[in-house]
Amino acid sequence: MMKKWFLALLVSFPLAAAEPWPEVKWEVLVPKHWNPAKKFKHLDFSKLQDSDPRAMELLDEIKQEWDNAPIEHSLNGKKMRIAGFTLPLERKGDKVTEFILVPYFGACIHTPPPPANQIIHAKSKIPLSGIQIMMPIWVFGTLSVQRGDTTWGVAGYGLSVDKVVPYKEKKQ
Amino acid sequence: MRAVLLLALKSAWARRLTLGITLVSIALASALLLTVERVRHDARENFSQTISGVDLVVGPRTGGVQLVLYAVFHSGAATHNMQWDSFDALSHHPAIAWAVPIALGDSHHGFPVLGTTPNYFEHFQYADQQTLQMSAGRVFGEVFETVLGNTVASELGYHVGDRITLAHGLTETGPSHADKPFTVMGILAPTGTPVDRTVHVSMEAITALHLDWTGGAPMPGFSIPAEHVKKFNLIPKEVTAMLIGLKSRSDVFRLQRHINHYRGEPLMAVMPGVALDELWQTLASVENSLLIISVLVVLVGLAGLVATLLAALNERRRELAILRSLGASLGEIFLMLTTEGLMITVLGVTLGYVLFAVGMEILAPMVQTQFGIHLHWRILTVNEIILLLSIIVTGFLVSLIPGWRAWRMSLADGLTPRI
Numbered sequence: 110m111m112k113k114w115f116l117a118l119l120v121s122f123p124l125a126a127a128e129p130w131p132e133v134k135w136e137v138l139v140p141k142h143w144n145p146a147k148k149f150k151h152l153d154f155s156k157l158q159d160s161d162p163r164a165m166e167l168l169d170e171i172k173q174e175w176d177n178a179p180i181e182h183s184l185n186g187k188k189m190r191i192a193g194f195t196l197p198l199e200r201k202g203d204k205v206t207e208f209i210l211v212p213y214f215g216a217c218i219h220t221p222p223p224p225a226n227q228i229i230h231a232k233s234k235i236p237l238s239g240i241q242i243m244m245p246i247w248v249f250g251t252l253s254v255q256r257g258d259t260t261w262g263v264a265g266y267g268l269s270v271d272k273v274v275p276y277k278e279k280k281q
Numbered sequence: 282m283r284a285v286l287l288l289a290l291k292s293a294w295a296r297r298l299t300l301g302i303t304l305v306s307i308a309l310a311s312a313l314l315l316t317v318e319r320v321r322h323d324a325r326e327n328f329s330q331t332i333s334g335v336d337l338v339v340g341p342r343t344g345g346v347q348l349v350l351y352a353v354f355h356s357g358a359a360t361h362n363m364q365w366d367s368f369d370a371l372s373h374h375p376a377i378a379w380a381v382p383i384a385l386g387d388s389h390h391g392f393p394v395l396g397t398t399p400n401y402f403e404h405f406q407y408a409d410q411q412t413l414q415m416s417a418g419r420v421f422g423e424v425f426e427t428v429l430g431n432t433v434a435s436e437l438g439y440h441v442g443d444r445i446t447l448a449h450g451l452t453e454t455g456p457s458h459a460d461k462p463f464t465v466m467g468i469l470a471p472t473g474t475p476v477d478r479t480v481h482v483s484m485e486a487i488t489a490l491h492l493d494w495t496g497g498a499p500m501p502g503f504s505i506p507a508e509h510v511k512k513f514n515l516i517p518k519e520v521t522a523m524l525i526g527l528k529s530r531s532d533v534f535r536l537q538r539h540i541n542h543y544r545g546e547p548l549m550a551v552m553p554g555v556a557l558d559e560l561w562q563t564l565a566s567v568e569n570s571l572l573i574i575s576v577l578v579v580l581v582g583l584a585g586l587v588a589t590l591l592a593a594l595n596e597r598r599r600e601l602a603i604l605r606s607l608g609a610s611l612g613e614i615f616l617m618l619t620t621e622g623l624m625i626t627v628l629g630v631t632l633g634y635v636l637f638a639v640g641m642e643i644l645a646p647m648v649q650t651q652f653g654i655h656l657h658w659r660i661l662t663v664n665e666i667i668l669l670l671s672i673i674v675t676g677f678l679v680s681l682i683p684g685w686r687a688w689r690m691s692l693a694d695g696l697t698p699r700i
């Protein structure tokens with residue numbers, strides 16, 4: 110009798126209860142069926158000549174396609190933890206209240222910048238101490254999908270931060 | 282025990298000159314350490330509090346740090362301007378929520394003059410997203426109207442309704458714009474940022490001032506009176522920089538790239554936070570070396586303390602031996618010597634704090650005018666308390682050395698007269 114009850118309990122509380130902030134990888138933020146090269150399938154690069162101005166134009170177009178990268182709407186409201194590099198936006202004293210999270214080091218200084226679906230705009234109600242520029246970090250919080258401006262800006266990800274933990278390399 | 286401590290006090294008083302000098306050296310060392318720590322902390326805080334809510338600073342191509350320094354902190358000078366057309370085109374970009382131009386170059390009694398639009402007062406934010414507030418009057422509307430930062434008004438004693446003239450260039454010795462006086466329309470509430478030290482005028486005013494100028498000097502034999510400037514086209518041709526706020530802050534990289542690749546003219550966009558971090562990284566080594574030097578000075582002061590106490594020990598052989606023979610235990614002798622060292626350290630640190638507090642009071646206005654850094658009056662920060670406590674602990678630890686020496690000295694050693 111006791112055993113059955115215990116089993117029922119186990120089933121009704123799946124693993125999610127044990128992990129309130131499941132880990133999310135950056136790839137998940139890119140919609141599965143999105144293919145930036147789709148538009149350019151008909152193009153044959155071998156037919157372009159060296160230093161063809163069209164090649165440059167094409168590159169610009171592909172870049173633009175990346176800039177307008179769509180986001181995964183199903184992630185709205187999902188609790189998660191994600192690792193990335195920080196770029197502080199707003200400070201309160203030496204603490205940070207708003208920052209941008211990007212998947213790779215130096216994303217803010219070097220071009221090309223990451224596409225819109227690889228940038229998370231994180232806000233924290235409690236000012237966070239010890240956040241520096243391009244610092245690897247685990248962010249725990251709830252993801253939200255921000256409606257973008259219709260003409261230029263595409264939608265982006267926002268994150269309301271519950272807590273942050275410095276990122277440490279996993280031991281092999 | 283009390284008798285021993287009283288004796289220790291009296292004995293120290295008998296050697297007040299040498300001990301006093303040691304005390305002063307510890308006091309100076311701790312005052313130096315506190316000052317370095319306070320200035321370092323406040324300078325950093327000041328800088329990060331100066332700008333908030335601005336996503337990009339845009340200007341002609343130069344260094345990112347330099348652009349932010351002159352556009353936001355009004356320190357240093359621009360090497361080049363950007364075209365008004367570029368400002369106009371960029372400010373209509375769909376991703377941009379607001380954009381304000383900034384034109385620098387003129388001054389008023391050493392305070393920089395900033396040409397901008399009334400939008401500046403609405404959008405510019407400092408500290409933790411605080412907007413600028415008027416303490417008196419209103420924002421400028423007409424061409425020859427100005428809004429003063431709080432320090433400008435208080436230092437020069439201006440009130441709403443006063444008339445002021447601006448100087449061309451950044452020094453008082455340069456030619457002046459005396460023919461076109463401005464009326465003070467408003468005074469801003471204090472912010473603790475460079476805004477306090479700025480004279481704000483409209484973009485049109487900057488153009489109007491220089492209508493009859495050529496090559497950095499008034500055109501000889503030709504001048505346009507203030508009442509006629511409106512007959513001319515006052516749309517500026519150039520701006521020094523522009524500040525941008527975005528609709529969505531995650532667009533910042535895309536817009537940054539758009540501006541860096543702007544086809545009209547070579548421009549650059551920097552995120553103010555990134556530029557300031559770059560600046561800190563360059564300054565970090567200077568900061569750290571200052572801190573290391575002041576820590577070393579403290580150590581030198583404490584080494585002086587030990588040397589003084591040890592030197593005194595030789596003179597005090599008789600004294601200690603007599604105390605022993607009168608029944609003082611070894612422990613009491615040890616305690617007496619160590620207490621003396623600790624006492625001098627504590628007194629030194631206290632005196633150092635007083636010196637520091639008085640020095641800050643005197644230095645703060647100077648630092649504010651010279652460097653625009655606002656030093657806050659606080660009793661002590663946590664860091665400073667830690668520093669002071671570690672001086673005291675180190676002082677105690679090094680005082681154990683003379684205590685231990687006295688312990689080792691035998692009774693007979695002190696009583697046997699030597700010739």
